[in-house]
Amino acid sequence: MKNMIYKISWVGVFGLLVIPAAMGGNPILKEGEPDIKAPATQAELNGSIEKAGDAACEERMQWWREAKYGMFIHWGLYAEPARGEWVMIDEKWPVADYAALAKDFNPTEFDAAEWIRVAKEAGMKYIVITAKHHDGFAMYESEISPYNIVDATPYKKDPLKALSEECKKAGIKFGIYYSQAFDWYHPGGRVPRGGAWDPAQKGNFASYFRDISIPQVKELIERYDPAVIWFDMPSGMTDDYCGEMMTMVRGLNPDMIVNSRLKFSGPKTSVLNEKELGLLRELGVDYLTYRDREIPEEAIWRDWETCMTLNHSWGFTADDHKWKDAKTIILMLTRVVNMDGNFLLNFGPTAEGVLPAEAVNSVREAGAWLSVNGESIYGARASSLKKVKTFPAVKQGKRLVKPEPDVAWLATERPASKQQPAKIYLNIFKWPGSQLEIEGVSDEVTKAYLLSDPERKPLKFSQNGNSISVDLPQVAPDPIASVVCLELVTR
Ligand code: GLC
Numbered sequence: 001m002k003n004m005i006y007k008i009s010w011v012g013v014f015g016l017l018v019i020p021a022a023m024g025g026n027p028i029l030k031e032g033e034p035d036i037k038a039p040a041t042q043a044e045l046n047g048s049i050e051k052a053g054d055a056a057c058e059e060r061m062q063w064w065r066e067a068k069y070g071m072f073i074h075w076g077l078y079a080e081p082a083r084g085e086w087v088m089i090d091e092k093w094p095v096a097d098y099a100a101l102a103k104d105f106n107p108t109e110f111d112a113a114e115w116i117r118v119a120k121e122a123g124m125k126y127i128v129i130t131a132k133h134h135d136g137f138a139m140y141e142s143e144i145s146p147y148n149i150v151d152a153t154p155y156k157k158d159p160l161k162a163l164s165e166e167c168k169k170a171g172i173k174f175g176i177y178y179s180q181a182f183d184w185y186h187p188g189g190r191v192p193r194g195g196a197w198d199p200a201q202k203g204n205f206a207s208y209f210r211d212i213s214i215p216q217v218k219e220l221i222e223r224y225d226p227a228v229i230w231f232d233m234p235s236g237m238t239d240d241y242c243g244e245m246m247t248m249v250r251g252l253n254p255d256m257i258v259n260s261r262l263k264f265s266g267p268k269t270s271v272l273n274e275k276e277l278g279l280l281r282e283l284g285v286d287y288l289t290y291r292d293r294e295i296p297e298e299a300i301w302r303d304w305e306t307c308m309t310l311n312h313s314w315g316f317t318a319d320d321h322k323w324k325d326a327k328t329i330i331l332m333l334t335r336v337v338n339m340d341g342n343f344l345l346n347f348g349p350t351a352e353g354v355l356p357a358e359a360v361n362s363v364r365e366a367g368a369w370l371s372v373n374g375e376s377i378y379g380a381r382a383s384s385l386k387k388v389k390t391f392p393a394v395k396q397g398k399r400l401v402k403p404e405p406d407v408a409w410l411a412t413e414r415p416a417s418k419q420q421p422a423k424i425y426l427n428i429f430k431w432p433g434s435q436l437e438i439e440g441v442s443d444e445v446t447k448a449y450l451l452s453d454p455e456r457k458p459l460k461f462s463q464n465g466n467s468i469s470v471d472l473p474q475v476a477p478d479p480i481a482s483v484v485c486l487e488l489v490t491r
Contacts, residue, residue, distance in 0.1 A: 057286050060257050061303055063173065064228075064287070066379040067125035068337055069370075070175070072307050072346035073115075074314040075159075076133050077101040079351040085315030088135050088184055089193060095185055095200040098135065102152040110155075110353025112162035116170045118355060122363035123370035125378070127167060128175035128230045128344060131160060131220055133315075136185030140224070144215045147185055159353075164224045175228030176220050178213075180245065180262065181205075181235045186212050190235040209241055214248055221252045230289070231262040239263075239279065246284045259289040259305070266291060272300060287342075295335055305342040308332060310359040316348040323358040326365035327429075327480045331407060333366075333377060334427045334481065338410045340382040366480075373451045373483045376412050376425035383411035383424060385440050408432070416488075421446070426484040431476035436484065439467045443488040451483040459484070 078085045080101050088098045119127055132138045138148035140160035150158050160176070167174040183189020187203025189212070196202050220226065229249060234242075242263050249256060260280050264272060269291050272280075277300070280288075287303035290296050295306055310329075311320045324332075329345065336343040345363065347355050370377060409428040416422040426438065445463050448470045449456040460471040468486070476482050 056254060057284075060255055061286055064126075064257055064342065065303065067173065068342050068377055068379070069122075069124050069333055070126040070128060070173075070305075070342065070344045071119040071122065071124040072177075072314075072344045073127060073129040073349065074133065074177075074316075074346060075130055075349045076135060076139055076315065077105055077137050078133070078135060079316040079349060080105060082316050082318035082351070084313050084317045085130075085133050085135070085348075087315075089191070089197075092197045095198045099137075099147065099152075099185065102137065102147075102149075103154070105149070105153040105351060106155045107159070107349075107351060107353030108155070110159055110162075110349075112159065112166045115163065115349075115355060116166040116172060118360055118363065119172055120170050122367040123374060123377075124172070124345070124363075124367075126173035126175055126228065127163070128177050128228060129160065129163060130177045130179075132178055132183075132216060134179045134182035134184055134233065136183040136189060138216065140220070142216060143219060144212060145186065160220075160224055164226070173227040174224065175230055175257075176224065176226040177230040177232060178217055178220065179233055180213050180217070180231050181209075181237055181241075182233045183208065183212065188212075190233075192235060205236060209244075214245060217245065218248055218252065221249065221256070225253070226256065228257045228259070230259050232265065234261055234263050234265055237263055239283075242283050250284055257286045258284065259287055260285050260301075261289050265289070270294075270296060270298075270300070277301065290341070295332060296339070296341075299339050299341060302340075303342075304340075305344055306336055307344040307346060309346045309348075310356075310362065311348075313348055314346055316350050316356070321358070323356075323362055326362050326369065329362060329366040330369055330427075330480050331410075331429060334410045334412065335407070337377050337380055337412050338382055369478065369480045372478070373427070373481070375414075375451055375485070376427055376483045380412035380414050380425060383413040384442075385411040385413075385424060385426075385438065422488045424486040424488065425451070426486070427481045428476070428484065429481050431482065432472070434472055434474050436470045436472055437467065438470070441468045441486065441488075442466050445486045446489055447487040449485055450477055451485055452477045456485075 074085050076085060077098070078087050081087050083090070087093070129139070131140055136147060138145060140148060141150035141158045142148040146152060150156055164174045181190045182192065184191055184201060186208055187201060188205050188208030189201070190205060191201055217229065221229070245262060246258070249258060260269070262285055263280060263283065264276065269288065287305060288301040290304055290306045293308050310324055311317070311322050313320045333343045347359055349355050408430040409426050412425045412427065414423045422443065424441065426436070428436070441463070445461060445468055448459040448461045450459065462469050470484060472484070
């Protein structure tokens with residue numbers, strides 16, 4: 001860890017390897033592991049991925065890179081039929097029938113302080129909530145369209161206002177999701193899958209974009225001062241439309257973080273070429289939102305995020321009970337940090353305004369783990385020790401694949417700073433018994449300890465070249481994952 005500027009190299013089918021630039025070689029591989037080629041030249045090291053944004057982008061991204069873990073919330077009228085946020089199009093509801101849901105939408109149980117308390121206890125550092133999803137209904141008081149929670153429901157209150165205030169109090173960053181092109185209520189909004197099914201949806205997209213999309217994003221920024229604007233489903237978003245949106249956004253708030261779904265989404269996200277990545281930079285986009293519910297095997301941009309469901313749905317779905325447990329959450333989060341990304345984990349609250357209890361239990365348990373082991377996550381980065389070959393994607397519906405259950409351990413790192421030495425964190429998911437053997441530690445280890453030990457008593461270890469052997473307690477201290485921290489001096 002002589003020079004802690006990380007460079008990322010492509011390693012073909014074997015996924016991503018992150019190498020401290022000055023290490024100049026491969027970590028030693030154990031038998032049976034693929035031979036990952038080290039990058040040959042500095043030019044190779046300076047690939048597109050490491051191309052950071054401009055100085056303003058670097059500045060904006062500071063808190064986001066530190067945060068690593070956020071709460072996503074899909075909440076809207078669709079919570080009432082409770083069959084997910086695509087119910088309107090899936091079942092081709094006539095616009096007037098769907099809009100009539102508003103008359104009964106009365107989330108009297110909604111408690112913004114409670115939601116933010118859950119985020120805090122979960123260890124989440126930011127939230128992103130649907131201000132307007134594809135159904136076109138605004139979950140805030142909009143002057144642009146009366147089709148909103150204050151003007152069209154008996155509830156008459158503005159949950160985004162309440163949440164943004166609670167976030168401020170709690171020191172949690174407030175982010176807004178906005179469907180900038182899909183809109184199945186306002187005429188002219190894009191409608192996928194064969195287009196409009198109700199004459200009420202017919203109209204001109206240019207007018208829709210000018211009269212609804214741009215002005216609603218503008219009022220959201222002016223009113224709620226979000227730290228992130230999270231666009232989604234860029235159907236027909238030409239470079240001009242994207243440029244217009246970004247000019248307005250940056251004009252109002254130069255510090256706001258903007259995701260890549262302004263322009264690209266879906267499968268495309270994993271195969272963006274240099275030119276497309278360049279276009280995103282030119283537009284002023286800050287980070288790449290990866291494909292839904294997938295942890296990539298390769299990262300293609302310096303800053304990226306994956307969004308994940310806690311069960312299999314985004315919007316509340318009454319018969320979806322397949323909840324992820326705390327261990328799965330921590331495994332996924334560690335894996336994402338292990339590849340330098342951020343993890344946005346979704347809740348689909350009920351029409352009454354309640355976060356599903358099973359989801360809350362899982363994230364609270366994961367939060368308790370983070371309160372002990374969070375040092376290995378927040379502000380941590382990818383590690384040169386990462387030896388995961390591939391990590392099966394976690395996909396939707398029929399394509400769902402479970403995360404790799406056999407990961408023995410994953411490493412993250414932190415460079416040396418004025419306050420502390422360089423560190424490697426070994427997040428161990430499968431406890432090896434009384435001894436852990438690791439290869440590829442090129443720097444001198446000065447101390448090893450468990451993050452769960454409040455006294456941080458040194459564990460016995462021996463180092464021989466790049467190999468290190470650490471004595472451990474026979475039984476794992478933590479059933480989710482136990483973290484061994486190695487402190488280092490550079491050789
Ligand atoms: C997809 C879906 C949408 C959901 C989003 C979350 O884009 O269309 O319903 O909000 O994924 O990332």
